[in-house]
Amino acid sequence: MSSETVIASLTAAVDANPGDVPLRLHLAGLLLDARRAGEAIAQIGQALARDPADAQAQALMQRALGGGVPPAGSTATPGPTPPAAGAADDALAAYERELSDVVPPRFAPAADEPEPVRGDSDRVFDVETSTVRLADVGGMTDVKERLELAFLGPLRNPELRRLYGKSLRGGLMLYGPPGCGKTFLAKAIAGEMGAKFISLSIVQVLDMWMGNSERNLHELFQTARRSAPCVLFLDEVDALGHKRSKANSSSMRTLGNQLLAELDGVEGNNEGVFVLAATNTPWDVDPALRRPGRLDRVVLVLPPDAPARTSILEYHLRDRPIANIDVRRIVAATEDFSGADLAHLCESAAEFAMADSIRRGEVRMIEQRDFERALSDVRPSTRPWFTTARNVAMFANEGGSYDDLVAYLKRRKLL
C-alpha cells in the first residue's frame, strides 16, 4: 500500500473516531513524513485541544513547525519516545505546572461540545454548513425562541398543529449590523434540518442568473414547495426591491415583483414553506415585502451581550490549544463587538501564538497575552451601522417597525 492510501484510510478512521488521539497522532506522523505539514498541524492541533499537555503531540508539533527533520525513510510513528531533551523538557514541565493550577474551566461541558470538525475548517469564518448546530450559535435567545415557536416547534409536532389548526407557513426577517450571526444562524438551522433547508443569497441570484432570474426564482420556490415542510432562506434581501430607484433597476423591479408573487403563493401553495430572510440594511428593503403574509415578522439581531460573547468565544476556541485564558476579561473588553469581530479576535490571538512558536522553535499554547495583543488590533465593526440606524430610528420609524431598535438605542443611550 502506498503511503497515500495509508494516509487516506487513516484519515477516514480518525474521522470516524475523533476521540482516538493515538490514532490521530499516528496519522499526523505519517503526514509529516509525506511532507504534508499543514494537514499534520491541523491533526496535532486537535489532539492538543483535547490534551494540551500531551507530550507526544507537543513533540510532533515541534517537528511540524520545523523543529526537527524526520530521519530519511522513517515511517516515524510517533512512538512512546519522550520528546527532545533539555529545553523542550523544561518547557513541557513549565506547561504542566502552569496548567495544573490554572486549568481554566475549559469551557462548555464536554457533553454538549460540538464534535470537532475535520481539518482546520473551523479556523475559517465559514464553517461547513452541515456541521453548525443551533447550540453553536451564541446568544440570540429571542431569535431562537421565535423560530422555535413559529416554525421548528410546530414542525416537530404535527399533532399539535392539527389541534390548533396552525398552518406551517410564514416568514421572518432578521436584520441588524453585519457580522452578528444572521447568516450563521441560518446555517445552523440548515444543520438541524438537513435537506429541508434551501438557501440562497439574492446577490448570488442576481449575478448567476442574469436575465433568467424570475424563472429561476420561481423554480426555487417550487422546489421549496415540493420539499415542504422546509425553510427557504433568502440572504441579503435588500439587494432586491430597493426602495430607492437605482440605475438599471427595471430588471430588479421585476424580480422584486416576482418575489412578492411567490411569497403570496400566487402560483402555488406555500403551506409548509417557511421563509427566513436576512439583511444588514432593512431600510433598503421594499416595505411591500413586510406586509402580512409575507415577511411580516421582523427580528432585530443585535451585537452579542456578555453571556452571548462568552459562548461565542467558547465556540471559536473549542478546538484550539489554549491555556489560562481569562474569558471574563475578554468579554468585558469586547462591548459592541460582533460575532464576526470575536471570531476575528480569536483568529488573531492564534496567529500571534503561532508566529511566536515558529520564531522560537517551540510550541506554546494560546495565552491571555495573545488576546491582549489582539484586543489592541481588533476594533468593533458595528458602530457605523448604529450611526445609520440611529437616523432611521429618529426619522423613519413609520408604523413602529423599528421599535426594537429604538428601545435598544435608548437603553444604550445612543438616542
Ligand SMILES: Nc1ncnc2c1ncn2[C@@H]1O[C@H](COP(=O)(O)OP(=O)(O)O)[C@@H](O)[C@H]1O
Ligand atoms: N452568535 C454567533 N455565534 C457564533 N459565531 C458567530 C455569531 N455571530 C457571528 N459569528 C461568527 O461571525 C461570522 C459572520 O457572521 P454572519 O452570520 O455572516 O453575520 P451576518 O450575516 O449577521 O452579517 C460567522 O460565520 C461566525 O463565525
Ligand SMILES: [Mg+2]
Ligand atoms: Mg450575512
